[in-house]
Amino acid sequence: MGEQLVQTNDLSKSFGAIRAVDKVSLSVWRGEVYGVLGPNGAGKTTTLRMLAGLVTPTAGTASVHGARPGSPTALARTGVLIEAPRFWPYLSGRDNLRVVARYAGMPDRAVGGALEAVDLAGRGGDRYAAYSLGMKQRLGVAAALLKDPELLILDEPTNGLDPAGMRDMRALLRDLGERGHTVLLSSHLLGEVQQLCDRVGVISGGRLLAESTVDDLLGQAGLLVRAEPVEKAREVLERLVGAGNVAHADGSFRLRTGPEQAGRVSRALADADVTLTELRPLERSLEEVFLEMTGTERTGR
């Protein structure tokens, strides 16, 4: 798959008696957009803070660009935006980026391009305190992009943005992904993750429940069948795919089998004189998968 830019092994963090992150092992490969998906309080931000070097793990290990998180080697090629953007309110947007550029060892001339990239060039001279929430978020992204980093760590990047701002932000992130940047983002917005991410780590209660491509997570779908008479249809379907793979609800059958079995299902029902009224692939949304996973997790705790 290429080079691993981020890797964690049993990464854990406790705050007193609270286990915020519990043995999370994930990997992010160069060039992918990876989403850490989880409900509020799941441990997403703490995980990203550890990867940015802001929080020291209680146990486990992590590496970013093969180096310790927070080390100059890791930070030099990583842009970070954790939670809300944090800037000096008495400075203008441009001066804030100049400060960031100086910390990063970048020339001041890099600031203009970064402001243009997030459409803030015309407001760069305004005081940061006077910026709207959306402008602050865009300035935060500009700061993260200032180093032209290979890896971007973004925590809830569309938080607080209006619909147009969210659309623009997602377009920017997609563009970054297409241009070969590696993006590690966290979100509790399922649609956002489904739209943007190549792979997803589902986290809940501090634990990584699954790590997979979005397609694989959704892939355990099946077929939806409506047919009459119902009892005869059930007999045929159970014989065909196994009783354990057939569920009946709301007047329809849900078969746990691949969409490629649709032809066989259709023929078997026709041969048994069962009238088929609906047959289509059953696609689960990421939301269903997510709720299934985190619901189980919550119930289990």
Next chain:
Amino acid sequence: MIASLNAELLKLRKRPATWILLGVVLGLTQLFGYLLPYSSWLTSDQNFQTQGLNPQAVLAGTLPGELVPTSLGGFPVFAGALALILGALATGSEYGWGTLQTALTQRPTRLAVYGGKLLALAASTLGIVLATFALNATVAGVIATVESRALDYPSAAELAKGIGSGWLILGMWAGLGAVLGFAFRGVALPIGLGVVWVLGVENLVSAVAGSLLTSLQPLRDLLPGVNAGSLVWSLAPGGGSTGEAPPGVSDAVGGGRATLALALYVAAFAAAGALLVRRRDVT
């Protein structure tokens, strides 16, 4: 660390509070070092408040020859308190605004960011000292010219010693403010506690140790403000030409010991801050 220093200097330079604090230091120094004494000299014939003071001595305190003690007279107390506020603002604000995380997620290490901040504070306090001496030298020169007195400035060595002492005093207080800002992760409590310490507790302990409980004197002699005051005293024994030492200036300890104590305080505050910055999670 140079990258961090550049960033910190830009922040301090653009921060209105920095200039306000500088203005207050200069204003108070002018008020108590020149304006009030010179006014009392001008009105010495009618001014009952100057009774008991030699008017010529009062005037001498405003002339170029007394530039060093007059400039440093307020450093142990009010200028020290203002330097402490500068230090607390420089570090505590980063927590209040959450900008420490912005600084720490660029390239430099935590200690490099911290080191840059300390160097910027050192540069700022040096700037305050130099501005104070420059303005005071100008005003003293004007007064000497108006009063037809000699423009008899201290030697370069005396000036360097005075500037160095002032820098050490303000640097120490700024360092205390900075470490309090890191310790309490904010601005209000460090400033409140620091100012109460500088203006209240130190004076109280000194007064108690000087009269009621003399056994406390060894403890008193360890206090940062007492050492700052002793260093200023050592540059103008007896309070200079006026014979009246400003508040906080005393002969509690010798100049050499005071210099050493202040240097140790600077080192201790720097080390404590480094420990806090290096170990703590930024959440």
